[in-house]
Amino acid sequence: MPDTDALETLRAALEVFARERDWEVFHTPKNLAMALSVEAAELLECFQWLTPEESAAPDAKRRLEIEHEMADVLLYLIRLADCLDIDLRAVALRKLEINRAKYPAERVRGQSRKYHEYDEYEPGDGG
Amino acid sequence: MPDTDALETLRAALEVFARERDWEVFHTPKNLAMALSVEAAELLECFQWLTPEESAAPDAKRRLEIEHEMADVLLYLIRLADCLDIDLRAVALRKLEINRAKYPAERVRGQSRKYHEYDEYEPGDGG
Amino acid sequence: MPDTDALETLRAALEVFARERDWEVFHTPKNLAMALSVEAAELLECFQWLTPEESAAPDAKRRLEIEHEMADVLLYLIRLADCLDIDLRAVALRKLEINRAKYPAERVRGQSRKYHEYDEYEPGDGG
Amino acid sequence: MPDTDALETLRAALEVFARERDWEVFHTPKNLAMALSVEAAELLECFQWLTPEESAAPDAKRRLEIEHEMADVLLYLIRLADCLDIDLRAVALRKLEINRAKYPAERVRGQSRKYHEYDEYEPGDGG
Numbered sequence: 001m002p003d004t005d006a007l008e009t010l011r012a013a014l015e016v017f018a019r020e021r022d023w024e025v026f027h028t029p030k031n032l033a034m035a036l037s038v039e040a041a042e043l044l045e046c047f048q049w050l051t052p053e054e055s056a057a058p059d060a061k062r063r064l065e066i067e068h069e070m071a072d073v074l075l076y077l078i079r080l081a082d083c084l085d086i087d088l089r090a091v092a093l094r095k096l097e098i099n100r101a102k103y104p105a106e107r108v109r110g111q112s113r114k115y116h117e118y119d120e121y122e123p124g125d126g127g
Numbered sequence: 128m129p130d131t132d133a134l135e136t137l138r139a140a141l142e143v144f145a146r147e148r149d150w151e152v153f154h155t156p157k158n159l160a161m162a163l164s165v166e167a168a169e170l171l172e173c174f175q176w177l178t179p180e181e182s183a184a185p186d187a188k189r190r191l192e193i194e195h196e197m198a199d200v201l202l203y204l205i206r207l208a209d210c211l212d213i214d215l216r217a218v219a220l221r222k223l224e225i226n227r228a229k230y231p232a233e234r235v236r237g238q239s240r241k242y243h244e245y246d247e248y249e250p251g252d253g254g
Numbered sequence: 255m256p257d258t259d260a261l262e263t264l265r266a267a268l269e270v271f272a273r274e275r276d277w278e279v280f281h282t283p284k285n286l287a288m289a290l291s292v293e294a295a296e297l298l299e300c301f302q303w304l305t306p307e308e309s310a311a312p313d314a315k316r317r318l319e320i321e322h323e324m325a326d327v328l329l330y331l332i333r334l335a336d337c338l339d340i341d342l343r344a345v346a347l348r349k350l351e352i353n354r355a356k357y358p359a360e361r362v363r364g365q366s367r368k369y370h371e372y373d374e375y376e377p378g379d380g381g
Numbered sequence: 382m383p384d385t386d387a388l389e390t391l392r393a394a395l396e397v398f399a400r401e402r403d404w405e406v407f408h409t410p411k412n413l414a415m416a417l418s419v420e421a422a423e424l425l426e427c428f429q430w431l432t433p434e435e436s437a438a439p440d441a442k443r444r445l446e447i448e449h450e451m452a453d454v455l456l457y458l459i460r461l462a463d464c465l466d467i468d469l470r471a472v473a474l475r476k477l478e479i480n481r482a483k484y485p486a487e488r489v490r491g492q493s494r495k496y497h498e499y500d501e502y503e504p505g506d507g508g
Contacts, residue, residue, distance in 0.1 A: 006216035007133050013223055021230060022237040026303050029193075030174040030182035033167075034302050036200070037418060040160075040167035041295030047157040048288050049280050049493035051433075055157035056210070066156075067213055071222030073163070073204055074215060077197060083183070086194055088201060089133035095198030096140055103148060110149040112430035153430050161429050164291060168422030175415050176366035176407050179305075239303035260470035261387050267477055275484060276491040283447075284428040284436035287421075290454070294414075294421035301411040309411035310464070320410075321467055325476030327417070327458055328469060331451060337437070340448055342455060343387035349452030350394055357402060364403040 007078060007088055014079045029083055036076035043069035134205060134215055141206045156210055163203040170196035261332060261342055268333045283337055290330040297323035388459060388469055395460045410465055417457035424450035 018024050046066045047055045058066060081088045145151050173193045174182045185193060208215045272278050300320045301309045312320060335342045399405050427447045428436045439447060462469045 005133055006219070010219055010223070017223070017227065020232040021235050023235075023239065025237070026239045028179040028182050029185075030177060030179050031303060033171045033174045033182075034298060034415065037164075037167040037171045038295050038299045038302060040164040040200070041292050044160045044164045044288060045292045047160045048292060049285060050157060052155040052157050055155050055160075058156075058211070063211070066211065067218040068222055068225075070204060070208060070213065070215065071219045073167070073200070074219045075222065075226075077200055077204070081197060084185070084190070084193065086197065088197065089137075091194040091198045092133070092137055092201045095195055096137070096144070096202065098195075099202075100144065105147040108148050108150075110152070112150065112153045158430060161288065161425060165422050165426045165429060168419050171415060172419045175419060176412060259387055260473070264473055264477070271477070271481065274486040275489050277489075277493065279491070280493045282433040282436050283439075284431060284433050287425045287428045287436075291418075291421040291425045294418040294454070298414045298418045301414045304411060306409040306411050309409050309414075312410075312465070317465070320465065321472040322476055322479075324458060324462060324467065324469065325473045327421075327454070328473045329476065329480075331454055331458070335451060338439070338444070338447065340451065342451065343391075345448040346387070346391055346452045346455045349449055349456065350391070350398070352449075353456075354398065359401040362402050362404075364406070366404065366407045 005089070010075065010078050011082050014075060015082060018079070027079065027083055029080060032076055032080040032083060036073060036080060039069055039072040039076060043073060132216070137202065137205050138209050141202060142209060145206070154206065154210055156207060159203055159207040159210060163200060163207060166196055166199040166203060170200060259343070264329065264332050265336050268329060269336060272333070281333065281337055283334060286330055286334040286337060290327060290334060293323055293326040293330060297327060386470070391456065391459050392463050395456060396463060399460070408460065408464055410461060413457055413461040413464060417454060417461060420450060420453040420457055424454060 018027055043066065046058070046062055046069060050058075078088065080086075145154055170193065173185070173189055173196060177185075205215065207213075272281055297320065300312070300316055300323060304312075332342065334340075399408055424447065427439070427443055427450060431439075459469065461467075
């Protein structure tokens with residue numbers, strides 16, 4: 001276990017990074033959400049023409065690109081959370097609970113439909 | 128400081144979540160990168176028609192939506208990292224170092240151009 | 255008025271383009287939707303750090319980038335429609351009718367809320 | 382052949398649509414590019430968990446969703462082009478020429494690598 005939480009370490013480092021560059025003025029939540037979305041698309045691009053199987057075994061060069069794009073997504077996500085004073089850890093744990101309730105294991109097993117497509121089923125009827 | 132690292136806590140919980148639902152088959156890196164990109168766009172949608180100023184002060188209802196979408200982005204990011212055996216903490220710290228070198232504070236202060244647009248400058252000439 | 259419809263001209267040209275390169279195998283609708291989404295993000299990136307006002311007056315270099323990204327979006331959109339045998343002209347005209355009904359001018363004038371946020375209003379009560 | 386070009390018909394209709402609703406103020410190029418990107422992600426979502434094969438044969442309900450999302454992408458693209466006074470037809474034809482030069486059929490046949498990944502080859506050496 002690391003001494004400090006990764007999310008908090010990165011949050012503090014990004015705050016300094018933006019302040020040292022006078023970039024706070026660009027870091028409106030709207031702009032940061034745009035930047036995050038652009039990085040997510042750059043990550044997507046790494047997998048674009050691969051088969052599902054190929055996407056699970058990227059070569060070394062592509063793997064490095066994937067790592068960089070994933071890092072960029074995380075950095076913008078943490079920065080956005082900080083600007084809006086959102087506790088990422090807490091909201092992610094809460095959302096995971098919501099997802100558990102939305103998609104009960106016994107009903108959705110092996111299926112990928114969106115939760116609202118399960119509405120015809122009664123909860124607990126075994127799917 | 129929390130007892131365990133948030134990224135590791137969430138990683139382990141998501142692994143169980145997918146296994147209990149037999150969703151591993153859908154969780155190819157290609158599919159997960161798509162899902163992440165879709166969630167990033169849903170986050171973007173929360174800010175879509177707002178002015179930059181409005182985006183910094185969302186009302187309670189919108190704030191909750193923002194939190195949920197940010198959580199979804201983080202959960203897919205962590206799940207994708209796990210499927211590719213990528214250490215998110217390590218790659219984010221490394222990328223932050225790269226960004227520090229790409230955008231030296233004394234050169235980029237108060238400007239938002241992309242780093243390749245600084246190429247006409249010599250490193251260290253103070254911008 | 256041009257002799258032939260732009261959408262049809264481009265559709266036919268793209269079909270030849272893919273066939274000459276044996277790229278039909280990569281052009282599954284799933285892959286094309288991914289490619290389109292990536293191009294849309296590259297277009298978004300052109301505007302990322304601009305103020306709303308700056309975005310309306312891009313300089314010559316950025317304008318050219320914008321044109322290229324918009325072209326890429328259109329080309330993938332037309333190619334995807336062709337692969338799914340969808341008549342883009344017809345569906346766009348139909349969707350415009352739907353949007354007219356969803357957002358009656360007298361109710362939404364000068365406001366940008368999503369249509370479901372108007373539900374508290376009775377149709378025709380003038381907003 | 383239709384009497385009028387689809388792109389021009391839709392452009393004119395969208396101009397009226399925005400003016401009747403006083404929505405021009407929201408239609409900065411930056412906001413329109415965001416909206417387009419969000420619609421592209423909603424289109425992507427239609428294909429998200431499908432296999433490549435399934436994505437080529439959507440059922441009737443999904444097909445309708447796909448049509449609506451493709452229409453939305455086209456409508457925002459046309460509106461953005463109009464706001465920036467860009468001739469979509471012309472830029473798409475020009476970009477297609479650029480793509481033909483970037484990806485000569487005899488070199489890239491049956492491969493999906495990005496053009497810069499072909500740099501190790503000399504132009505004209507036949508791949």
